[in-house]
Structures are given as C-alpha cells and as structure tokens.
C-alpha cells in the first residue's frame with residue numbers, strides 16, 4: 288500500500304529545513320506520497336489555533352509526520368494554551384507518541400566542531416529516550432493565580448502513572464538491547480516524590496523486562512555534569528519529559544551543533560511516528576537561508592527507519608550526510624559558509 292508522509296513545516300526555519308528533507312525524500316523514496324499541513328504560528332495565522340482538529344486527524348491517518356519547528360516572537364504574547372508550542376504538544380499528545388528518541392551521534396568529520404575536546408566526543412553515540420506525553424508538561428493542576436493574601440503564584444504538577452513509566456522504560460530497554468545494552472535512568476529521586484516514584488517503577492520494570500540489559504540510575508543534575516565530563520560512558524539515557532528536554536539540548540552541543548540532532552517520537556505499534564529536529568524555529572536566522580538542514584534530513588532518515596520500514600533508504604541518507612561532512616560541507620553553525628540549499632545539494636551529491 289502507498290505510504291504517506293505528512294510535512295508540517297511550521298515556523299521560522301521550519302519550512303526551510305523541511306523543504307531540504309523533502310528534496311531528499313523525493314530522491315531516496317520517490318513512491319512515498321508527500322502531503323502538507325499547518326502547525327504552530329502558521330496555523331494560528333490561518334485558523335486562529337496552533338493545531339486544528341482536521342490537521343490532527345490527518346496526522347493520525349498517515350504513516351509518518353515530519354515537522355520542522357514551531358514558535359517565534361510574533362506569537363510571544365498569545366495565551367500559553369494557544370501558543371505555537373501548544374500545537375506541538377497537542378500533536379504529541381493526540382498521536383500518543385510517548386517515546387521520544389533523541390540520538391546524540393558525533394559524525395567523525397565533526398569531532399572538532401564539538402565544544403568538547405576530541406578525545407571526549409570521538410565515537411560518541413548516545414540515545415536519549417525521553418518520555419514525551421506526560422510529566423510536568425501535562426500535569427494538572429497548573430496555573431497562575433493570586434492567593435488569599437494577594438500574592439501571585441505560578442504552579443505546575445509533575446505526575447507520572449505506573450503504566451506511563453512502564454511503557455517508556457520498555458522502549459528504552461528494547462533499544463539498549465540493540466546497542467551496548469546499558470540504560471541509565473535519570474531522575475531527582477533525592478528531592479521529588481515523582482522522581483522517587485520514577486526510580487521505583489523503572490527498577491520494577493527492569494526486573495521483569497530487563498532481559499540482559501544493565502540498568503543504572505543517576506540524578507539529573509549529575510547527569511548534566513557527566514554529559515560534559517565524560518559523555519561516552521552513556522549508551523541509552525532514559526529520562527522524563529522535562530529532564531529529557533534539557534539533557535538532549537546539552538547532548539546536542541557535544542555533536543557539533545543543535546542543527547545536527549534529529550528525533551523520533553513513537554507510540555504503540557501501528558501508529559504514525561512524529562519526526563522532528565531537536566532544534567527550534569531559530570528566529571535569529573530565519574529567512575536567511577543559512578539554517579543547517581541536517582537535523583531535518585536526519586529526522587527523515589529516522590522516519591524511513593522507524594515508521595516507513597525502509598532501512599536501505601535510511602542508510603543511504605546517513606552515509607550521504609557522513610560523506611558530505613567528510614568532504615568539508617559545512618553550514619555556518621558548523622563553522623562553514625554553505626547556505627541551506629548548498630548544504631542539501633552537497634548531501635544529494637553524496638547519495
């Protein structure tokens with residue numbers, strides 16, 4: 288049956304980098320049908336909301352979704368639940384893509400672009416598995432209010448249920464099984480009840496489903512430190528929604544640039560995956576044609592591998608990005624001067 292990829296370019300550099308990925312898709316998987324819809328600020332401008340019910344329904348009906356990025360200063364004053372970012376969160380929740388895979392892989396050619404010394408990052412290959420549809424991002428109650436004494440306060444709720452921790456832990460264990468076989472689970476069990484609960488549940492799930500995978504636990508602050516001290520100690524890092532967000536940005540810089548990092552958000556078997564760069568809409572460089580398209584192109588690579596069952600096409604992309612970098616192709620964030628289009632051309636030449 289014909290497969291369909293839904294493009295949701297979004298805002299800022301989102302359309303620039305998804306256009307690059309679309310060109311690559313047409314070359315490596317020409318029979319995949321490509322559709323397009325709106326999300327984020329682009330959807331607010333047209334429909335008044337960051338994600339319409341029709342766009343969500345469409346996303347549920349395709350095989351995979353490739354999203355660029357959402358957000359920007361234009362929508363800074365919009366109420367939080369109507370902001371571009373709320374559209375992205377609604378999409379993740381609506382698709383129930385609870386397992387967010389964020390690889391931090393250092394291409395050989397980029398070892399010297401990292402902010403760390405060569406020996407710390409050469410051969411780096413970490414997979415962060417971030418819980419994506421619960422925790423403090425979605426917990427209730429939340430709000431900003433004035434208490435009886437006239438003091439304003441803001442609050443969020445960090446809450447996880449046992450099934451939510453179980454399903455993402457099982458994904459992390461499964462992924463580790465195909466890699467070096469080590470999961471490091473991250474929490475603040477020393478401070479937070481939800482952190483202690485997370486650690487208990489991960490330990491319980493490991494007892495039943497561990498199957499040879501080694502499990503360790505680390506406090507989130509220590510993990511941030513270890514990521515910049517000795518990142519190669521990690522194989523799979525399992526984290527809740529918030530810590531996974533923070534740690535994946537930190538891990539991004541180890542690889543040379545946040546413009547390199549893709550992600551895959553997966554739900555239960557048979558549901559479409561959502562694929563997106565880890566970076567945002569980069570308002571500071573949007574419209575200039577200089578964004579690094581690699582994170583979007585590698586997100587397409589993940590879509591071909593994880594949702595569209597086309598490992599050969601995915602391998603082609605991975606190899607082409609590696610070869611283009613070896614040949615010296617660099618956008619500005621990597622210390623070069625190639626435009627988004629020229630960088631994409633360089634990758635296409637290596638396909």
Ligand SMILES: NC(=O)c1ccc[n+]([C@@H]2O[C@H](COP(=O)([O-])OP(=O)(O)OC[C@H]3O[C@@H](n4cnc5c(N)ncnc54)[C@H](O)[C@@H]3O)[C@@H](O)[C@H]2O)c1
Pocket residue numbers: 300304355356357358359360372375545546547563564565566567568569570571572577578579580582620
């Ligand atoms: N998945 C998403 O859609 C997503 C992710 C993160 C942030 N955001 C949103 O994006 C907006 C801007 O956020 P931010 O500035 O904190 O993060 P950002 O990732 O957009 O930008 C951080 C820095 O990295 C640079 N950068 C990011 N991607 C790049 C690329 N592909 N090539 C070259 N340089 C790149 C930017 O120029 C900027 O200097 C906010 O509205 C935020 O909410 C969206």
Ligand SMILES: CC(C)[C@H](C(=O)O)[C@@H](O)C(=O)O
Pocket residue numbers: 358372375376532565567
């Ligand atoms: C834009 C925002 C909602 C998002 C998040 O916090 O999950 C982003 O930072 C990310 O990493 O994908």
Ligand SMILES: [Mg+2]
Pocket residue numbers: 532533536565
């Ligand atoms: Mg983030």
